[in-house]
Amino acid sequence: MSNIYTRRQFLKKGLKSLFTTVLASxxxxFYARYVEPKWLQITKHTITHPLIPKSFDNIKIVQFSDTHIGHSFDIDHFRVVASKLNELEPDIVFFTGDLIDNPSIFPSPDELIPILYNIKAPLGKFSIYGNHDHGGYGSDIYRDVMINSNFTTLLNESIEIKKEKGKIIVVGLDDIMLGRPDFTGAFEKITGDHYTIALVHEPDVAPRVASFGAHLQLSGHTHGGQIQFPFLGPIITPPLGKDYPEGKFTIGATNTLLYVNRGLGTTRLPFRFLSRPEISVYTLKSI
Structure with a gap:
């Protein structure tokens, strides 16, 4: 009888383990495919620096990135995200690349224009190219969408943002992987006298950006790896997104700050696990 009981007990335990594994899987x-990809996280950061003008004290910058519309991130969801951006009441908005996952096959880029246009930022909306914006012969598509959406797309150039008697500088580099980045041209007007923010899609060029005098670099590209494991972090990160996969870093002797946004969409695989989609809010503080 003991052998029969043991065999029965073994079978029950095995079936229970199998059921638990199947259920957990x-x-x-379900969580990684349908829950976390839409579980938006708003991260908030305070940026202090002696070169931030008094007139920019408490100015709010909102960064979003890597929507990859058309992969598993649809236009309706983009409307929801744009509404959330406006609820944050930004003074300045930065988009750091990869708007459409595959521009050459996306059927309706013009539908994105009113959504982007209705994002409000009284001191300006600025964007740069990501690798997917150039990919699939998408460079002109992206440029036209952003121009018609009242975004200023910075292509190896800088621009001044003025408020009262103060100003900050924003530098935008072309995509490092598929564009034609020109560090010297982008930073040629930078003297070091004004607080300077660099928008660069791929984060791993941060040491070079710091050497040109940027005080803050904002990047995307990595998606935080999309899938992370506890204690191990991101399992797979893209080229030029391996050294700085997500979050805050201090770069070099210049103490340049780098923030890597996890983005909003997904690419290749429609999953996120322990890497929630992110909108970043930066509040400037003059000291």
Missing amino acids: SLGY
Whole structure:
């Protein structure tokens, strides 16, 4: 009788383990596919620096990135995100690249224009190219969408943002992977006298950006790896997104700050796990 009981007990335990594994796998798949990709996180950061003008004290910058519209991020969801951006009441908006996942096959880029246009930022909306914006012969598509959406797309150039008697400088580099980045041209007007923010899609060029005098670099590209494991972090990160996969870093002797935004969409695989989509809010503080 003991052998029969043991065999029965073994079978029950095995079936229980199998059921638990299947259930965990199913729940994990559902969570990573349908829950976390839309579980938006708003991260808030305070930026202090002696070169931030008094007139920019408490100015709010909002960064969004890597929507990859058309992969698993649809236009309706983009409307929801744009509404959330406006709820944050930004003074300045930065988009750091990869608007459409594959521009050459996306059927309706013009539908994005009113959504982007209705994002409000009294001191300006600025964008740069990501690798997907150039990919699939998408450079002109992206440029036209952003121009018609009242975004200023910075292509190896800088621009002044003025408020009262103060100003800050924003530098935008072309995409490092598929564009034609020109560091010297982008920073040629930078003297070091004004607080300077660099928009660069790929984060791993941060040491070079710091050497040109940027005080803050904002990047995307990595998606935080999309899938992370506890204690291990991101399992796979893209080229030029391996050294700085997400979050805050201090770069070099210049103490340049780098923030890497996890983005909003997904690419290749429609999953996120322990890497929630992110909108970043930066509040400037004059000291």
